[in-house]
Amino acid sequence: MINTEEFTQRLERVIRFYGESASSFAEKIGVQRSSISHILSGRNKPSLEFVLKILSAFPEVELYWLLNGKGSFPAKKEIKEQKILEPTPVSSEKIKKEAIAKAPENLPEEKIFSENENNKTIERIVVFYSDGTFKNYHN
Structure with a gap:
């Protein structure tokens, strides 16, 4: 089970990192503004669908980091996906x-x-x- 308070802090960090407001962030991930507000206030817990929408819209966010705080943000995707040029x-x-x-x-x-x-x-x-x-x- 995820710690909702810590999840909220990580979500706020993601929103700040991208320079978004809660409203614009909600629009980018395709949820209602109230969903973001309720999660940030602690009223609601994030659903799996909500988490997957974040990951889909922002590939730099790692699932394990978002849920458990382990790993890094932003993810070092460019290293993992780097094209190795054939010599x-x-x-x-x-x-x-x-x-x-x-x-x-x-x-x-x-x-x-x-x-x-x-x-x-x-x-x-x-x-x-x-x-x-x-x-x-x-x-």
Whole structure:
């Protein structure tokens, strides 16, 4: 059985996270405004249908977190659903040219790609983007 008071606190957190009012939140999940009001006031307990509507409208909300407070919010869905790009064979020359083209102008070319005294070469470069995706280059 869920703790209604704690559920209410988590529901309020979800509503605040999305910058919604109780009224606009009710509209987005497809319930009457009074349903939200009654749950937030503790008058009613949330139904399974109510919980499922929240999960459907807001995929960042995890069921286990919403019901029990265990897990995280917002959920790290982007990590779980991240598309893993298949590595494509790319020549080290192509990687070097791309890196040089994108490098700041004040860095000399030889500082970007250099070989040390053991004659080591670059095997793999991984570029991480701000949207959580990445590109994997390897020789």
